[in-house]
Amino acid sequence: MIYARPPIAAMKGYVPGAQPDPSQKYIKLNSNENPYPPSPRVKEILQRLNYDDLRIYPDPLALELREKLGRLYGFPANQIICGNGSDDILNIIIRTFAQPGEAIGFYEPTFPLYRVQGVIHGVQNLAVPLADPFDRPPAPPAQAKVFFLPNPNSPVGFMYPLSLVRSLARQVQGVFVVDEAYAEFSPENALGLVGEMENVIVTRTVSKSYSLAGVRLGYAIGSEPLIREMFKVKDPFNVNRLTQAVVAAALEDQDYFRKNIAAVAETREWFTAEARTLGYRIIPSQGNFVFPRPPEKGRGVRFFQSLFDRKVLTRFYDEEGLRDGVRMTIGTPEDMRITLQVMKDILKIF
Numbered sequence: 001m002i003y004a005r006p007p008i009a010a011m012k013g014y015v016p017g018a019q020p021d022p023s024q025k026y027i028k029l030n031s032n033e034n035p036y037p038p039s040p041r042v043k044e045i046l047q048r049l050n051y052d053d054l055r056i057y058p059d060p061l062a063l064e065l066r067e068k069l070g071r072l073y074g075f076p077a078n079q080i081i082c083g084n085g086s087d088d089i090l091n092i093i094i095r096t097f098a099q100p101g102e103a104i105g106f107y108e109p110t111f112p113l114y115r116v117q118g119v120i121h122g123v124q125n126l127a128v129p130l131a132d133p134f135d136r137p138p139a140p141p142a143q144a145k146v147f148f149l150p151n152p153n154s155p156v157g158f159m160y161p162l163s164l165v166r167s168l169a170r171q172v173q174g175v176f177v178v179d180e181a182y183a184e185f186s187p188e189n190a191l192g193l194v195g196e197m198e199n200v201i202v203t204r205t206v207s208k209s210y211s212l213a214g215v216r217l218g219y220a221i222g223s224e225p226l227i228r229e230m231f232k233v234k235d236p237f238n239v240n241r242l243t244q245a246v247v248a249a250a251l252e253d254q255d256y257f258r259k260n261i262a263a264v265a266e267t268r269e270w271f272t273a274e275a276r277t278l279g280y281r282i283i284p285s286q287g288n289f290v291f292p293r294p295p296e297k298g299r300g301v302r303f304f305q306s307l308f309d310r311k312v313l314t315r316f317y318d319e320e321g322l323r324d325g326v327r328m329t330i331g332t333p334e335d336m337r338i339t340l341q342v343m344k345d346i347l348k349i350f
């Protein structure tokens with residue numbers, strides 16, 4: 001007897017990156033986590049939190065946090081909504097703006113969760129393939145009620161300039177979502193489009209840029225009428241009390257944030273240059289990860305396995321356009337120095 005709805009029974013579900021026990025001592029480059037700890041202010045706030053308060057539900061509106069985000073980016077709190085990671089935000093977006101049976105759209109390769117969330121909600125997934133090197137996207141399908149553009153792209157890391165994002169957004173009748181999970185690592189972002197166009201939503205996360213993947217906080221910034229509708233759809237207490245306090249503290253430490261981002265970006269540039277010297281092909285990345293491909297095509301699985309056997313954990317995607325390489329998070333300079341040495345050694349056995 002199959003109890004699940006047919007589309008659920010038929011799908012594989014989203015497969016997150018492996019989270020091995022830390023005692024296994026992998027160089028963990030598979031989930032785009034930040035290699036540096038969060039701001040010391042996070043430690044302080046954790047020590048000061050009143051454990052008795054945990055009896056009480058968190059603020060369902062996460063108002064203090066939204067006001068803080070608003071001051072940081074120049075938006076009123078009513079144009080911001082918070083979620084349990086940006087995963088939650090993406091889910092709220094699909095459920096708010098696409099009726100089951102209608103269409104959502106995205107380019108491929110892309111973040112695989114859009115498709116999975118689309119299947120769960122019973123919408124039609126319109127996947128538009130991008131041809132390598134991915135820099136000339138065709139028009140997005142106009143009938144999409146929601147179109148997702150991760151910018152910088154995941155899992156490859158390329159980034160579309162703002163002028164291109166603007167022209168793509170104009171071609172969609174529905175809601176155009178710029179998923180900026182990695183935008184803090186890049187020089188540009190699309191927040192300015194929110195003021196220009198009523199159908200644009202920008203989504204962000206503290207998972208990567210603030211080293212807080214473990215606390216789960218994502219947010220969306222958009223025009224007030226869109227955000228208002230999303231509030232009706234979100235779970236009432238979708239951002240817990242600890243998360244609200246921790247993220248508020250982390251946001252206050254902008255100096256730490258800037259240094260952290262600069263360190264990751266610097267390592268990314270150095271690593272990219274070195275890996276290319278070894279013969280790996282890498283499209284320039286604006287995220288906290290790169291997508292190296294060995295010189296010969298079709299070697300992604302062997303590349304992944306060879307790295308894994310030498311304790312470097314990366315991510316292989318068994319998908320069109322992605323089978324030549326692996327996605328590799330930028331770790332500390334030491335992590336990446338060891339990884340480069342491994343990449344040099346394994347080139348000999350390819």
Ligand code: PMP
Pocket residue numbers: 084085086087088111150153154179181204205206207213217218
């Ligand atoms: N969007 C993209 C493009 C991502 O790569 C990720 C991270 N897996 C997310 C959204 C989700 O991030 P989080 O739920 O940790 O905020």
